Amino acid sequence: MTEIEKIYNPQAMEQRWYRHWEAKAYFAPSGTGAPYSIMLPPPNVTGSLHMGHGFGFTLIDVLIRYHRMCGMNTLWQTGTDHAGIATQMVVERKLNLEGKTRHDLGRDAFVEKIWEWKNESGGNISRQLRRLGASMDWSRERFTMDEGLSHAVREVFIRLYEEGLIYRGKRLVNWDPVLLTAISDLEVVNQEEDGSLWHIRYPLVDAKEYLVVATTRPETLLGDVAVAVHPDDERYRHFIGRQVHLPLADKTIPVIADTYVDPLFGTGCVKITPAHDFNDHAVGARHHLEPVNIFTPTAHMNENVPDIYQGLDRFKAREQIVRDLETQGLLEKIEKHKLKVPRGDRSNAVIEPYLTYQWYVKSKVLAEPAIRAVENGDVKFVPENWNKTYYQWMHNIEDWCISRQLWWGHRIPVWYDEDGEAYVGHDEGDARKRNNLEADIPLRQDEDVLDTWFSAALWPFSSLGWPAQTNDLKTFFPTNVLVTGFDIIFFWVARMIMMSLKFTGQVPFREVYITGLIRDSEGHKMSKSKGNVLDPIDLIDGISLDELVNKRTYGLMQPAMAQKIEKATRKEFPDGIPGHGTDALRFTFCSVASYTREIRFDTNRLGGYRNFCNKLWNASRYVMMNTEGQDTGLGGAPMTLSLPDRWIISRLQHVIRDAHEQMKQYRFDLYAQTLYDFTWNEFCDWYLELSKPILTSSGSTPDMLRGTRHTLANVLESILRLLHPITPFITEEIWQRLKHLTGRQGETIMLETYPQYHHSLLDEEAAKQIEWLKSVIIAIRTIRSEMNIAPGKLLRVLLRKGSQTDRVNYDGHRHLLFTLAKIERCDWIPDHEAPPQSATAFVGELEIFIPMAGFINKEEEAARLNREIARLEKDLSLIQNKLQNPQFVDKAPAEVVTKERSRQNEIEIALKKLRGQLEQVMAF
Structure with missing residues (x-):
């Protein structure tokens, strides 16, 4: 047994444990139990772990570790996607740096180059997944270009x-004129940009009149096959069926009627270009109009336009066409206009709707x-x-x-x-x-x-x-569940x-858990161009401010943004980002995993979960210092469980039951909060404190000492197993040092049984007594804090009134109360007797007085009482408003109304007492 170190240092343990787990093949299916499987949404082989990956993959790992511990035959199938465009671009850029293109090599040699790159550099994200603690079966890792998958x-x-x-x-497809390929809708980013609305005159053939068409893309007019108006638009009804001259071209096109046209947009006349607009294509099909393609694959003007425009880049052609329209008197006006511009997410090129064979x-x-x-x-x-x-x-x-x-x-x-x-x-x-x-x-x-x-x-x-x-x-x-974001429900799910x-006759998964999308703390999408990207590895290991600035500004499409991004980064992270460890990051991801559509990620929360890990570490040190080398009841010797022992064991059962239910519902946020609250508030803050008087009292029998040591070790061990799916590293580290004290013989916590709920261990009476004890201790500690009484100063306490239960609890748990509340002396005074000048608190019917002679501050105590009176008056007002509302009294369940009336009575009694105490203080 190695003594647990004083300082929690995640960097010293995390990678060491992961290498151990992988070497021992603990991630492989056990071969026993009901099957449970999840497919890793395969990340791009070119990629690095981003926040969306870190978030989603953490949730999958929590599910996998949980079901593995529940005894299921668990498989997390891993692999990477060949990422056609992204991978080809990476290797092409490498070639460009050597002064070559893929066409210089030829297809076969270029593909060989990609395989070389994949074998040398394509495993980055796999290494990062290991840092995240992802317990996937690496022996089964697949690649979508593997021969087996290619055959499929x-x-x-x-x-x-x-x-x-x-x-x-x-x-018609989304065509990237830089990459020279069709791309999917998901690979098109629609950005709002400043543009113009050109109002162009289309002269009528049979009259000295013209129709004015407003367009954001004047270069496409050479591909127009019609001008459309709404059939019910009175302004243009008499033009339907007539012909107009197509500006700058030696041809005429018809005026047609179609309900697609919005009479309120622009002029109410729309140019129809079926070969270069998806909506126009549908209109053209309805009216049997032949599309005219005017672009080459590189978005230059082709042979279907007048000679003077052929070969021009589309935007150069736009400039020339606008000048020619103006020269011929066909340009009515130009307006500034905000518009959505479709750009390729890889090339940033403006995407063209393009007519091709596919x-x-x-x-x-x-x-x-x-x-x-x-x-x-x-x-x-x-x-x-x-x-x-x-x-x-x-x-x-x-x-x-x-x-x-x-x-x-x-x-x-x-x-x-x-x-x-x-x-x-x-x-x-x-x-x-x-x-x-x-x-x-x-x-x-x-x-x-x-x-x-x-x-x-x-x-x-x-x-x-x-x-x-x-x-x-x-x-x-079929697999059990798919964990993915809502943005690819159609494209992938x-x-x-x-x-x-179609090919197996079965569904691929029984459930689809849809996560929200991770945003920054302001709710903005994380993107390189915004300079707000966070790297999960930086949150784990930490990064200096200068390194973070460099990472966020390097290789920007718009270098002018670098200064703005640097300024924002230095303001948000003046000291860089400290390393928090993987467990803290995983806990943070789980804590925000609600059912919402968008999830704000605030790095400040990381510090809180780093503190949680530290709290667990220190609590474990306390447990081990008080149990190591001591009798923890493993030999079957008799033991007596104290009230705190029975209480924490009972509370543990509630937590176990809730944890299983929350995992079933994919409520990772509630699961994380339940385990956090129990570990921090109930085990560390209360039970460990309650154990100290028992372990240090000369009145504690060997059976009592044995019972408390047994409870300390075994409840902590259960907490470690409860937490393991979220925080695998710290729980393994502590469990390995603790297991011999609880009789556990396993090799690793990840293959231990997840805690199971036992109704027989519930003890509601112990819970009631501990709640009473906590309430009295909190009341005394609150007075101590508000009156600025030194934490170590022993207090004299007076008790008055109260119920028979209060007196029984006081007599039964006097030693715990005195120790935790730091009481020197406590006396009951008759109900009719006025206490000396005191600070006052109430726990139900029980009145608590702490005489202030010698250290009372009249002004501070008066202020404290006024704050408490104001709080209760506000609560009373809310309750009175409810009870004066006939709809509430008539429609609410009878027990709810009764409870409100009882609470009203309690507050009125407490206010009367507090006001009396305030008079007493002011008279002091």
Whole structure:
């Protein structure tokens, strides 16, 4: 046994314990008990641990550790996502620094370079997850480009294609003209920016009149195929069906009527450009108008515009078009206008709606069973209100664009012959075999890769070995719960449900716990551009102010923001960020994990939970100093449990019961608060203090000493097991030093049994007596504090009136009361006898007086009494208002009304006593 150190130092223990756990394979499924499994939402292989990861992954680890301790066969399946765009960008930038591009290498060599980078540098987030204490089974770590997962991806594509649920079509997509690929809605960031609204004249063909169209994108007018007005707009009804000249182009276009037009926006006339606007595309389809694409993939003007604009960048073309409109008298006016500009989250380029050939999944067919799965309760959202979001998206689902114009990713498993006929297969040989193609028929593979969300949709079952029917798949699928944010309910959650039902016939998980999104302390989204990002590792290890400033300002897209960010950072963290340790960070994450949509993360809370860990450490030192080498009842010797022993054991049962219920409901915040309150307030602040008089009294028998030592060690050991899912490191460190005092023989706390509730250990009578004792002690301590009486000064106390219970409790627990309240002498005085000049407190009917002779401060005592009188008068006023309200008296339950009337009577009695005491003080 090693003596526990005086100072709690998390950095000295955390990484050491994690290496030990991993080396011992404690994270692997036990092979016994009911299965419990969670899939890690696979972070990008390029990524670093951010606050959203730290938050969500901590909650998963709490669930995993809890269920592991509950005896379940627990698997946390881990892995990383190949992150098509992000990874390709990382390696391309490295090549650019060498003066090369991917095209210099060619596709195969470039992909080899990415694999090299992945093997050398792609494990950063895995290392950070270990720092977070994530107890995932690393021996099963998967990567979405592993051969097994790649096989599953191809198998799904082939099956869907052969069923006619995957097709290639020309449709409008979000196009990144820098990355030269389609991207998903989730990868588009809509930023409010300053812009303009150009009012352009479209001359009528058959009259010397014109319609004025307001647009934020004048360069797209060369792709216009119509001008639309609302059919009920009286201003324009007579123009419907007529033709207008398209400005700067030698063509005419019709005026059409469509309810899409908002008569109140701009001029009430809208230019329709189906090839470059999603809403316009829908209007064009309704009116059978042929889209005209005017952009190249790099967003330069193409051959479908007049010669003078061809080859111009879209924004250079805008400048030229505006000048030409003005020259020709077709520009009516320009207004300043705030607008949402769609930008790619990776490139920051303005995204273009762009008409291209892409691969699509027919989603409505897959969505129907996925909707039913939630409707009939096969999948449950927690909180339940997220059902509505899920249904809204699923009932309005569009076909899913699954192709990306990248080199890194799962390449589309389609080959074409010289006539453009498509054939699917796992490889070229398989495609030939499936379609009986001769070896001399030339084939070329599709150049595109699959959207990373496609492989992510298969993650719950592909990571377990599907399409092979592995033991892991049979044991751990469906998984128990998915923990994720609400922002990807559609992009990921829904697609996993669709794909799992389609290919396994089962839902991928039984519950979906939706977390809020972590914001900064002001409620703002954390982002590099705002300079408010926090790195969880910095909160664990600490970071100097200069290092933090450098981290927040390095590589900004807008360098002008650096000065503003530096100033804000120096103001918020003048001394940098101190290291708090992983356990304190995990506790903080749990404490804020409520059902709310957005969660503000205040670093000041970290200090509070660091203090909690320190409090637990010091309490453990006290317990071990008073039990080490002593008889704690392990040998079966008789023991007597004192009132404090019986009380803390009883309270422990309530906490255990509440902890299990809160975990069942995913109320991590209540779970954390319950354990915090019990550990800090009841065990450390009260029980340890109550144990001291027993351990130091000459009147304590060996049985009593044995009972208290037994309780100290065993309740602390139970607390450690209760806390372990939240704070794994400190609990393991203390438990290893304590376990021999409680008879525990296990190798690690993480494989011990989670405390179980025992109704037989409840002791409500002990609870009542301790509450009485605490109330009297608090009343005396309050007077001592408010009257500035030295903490160590022994007091003379007088008691008056009170009930028979008060006298029984006083007689039974006199020694505890005297010790904790630091009483020198206590006397009961007759009910009719006036006490000497005293500070006064009341506990129910019991009156407590502390004579002030020798150290009373008349003004301070009067002020204290006036504060107490004001507080009670306010409470009384609230109660009287309730009781004077007929609606409350008539509609509230009878017991509630009775309780309010009883409380009113108690306050009136107390006020009378306090006012009398105030008169006495003032007369002193």
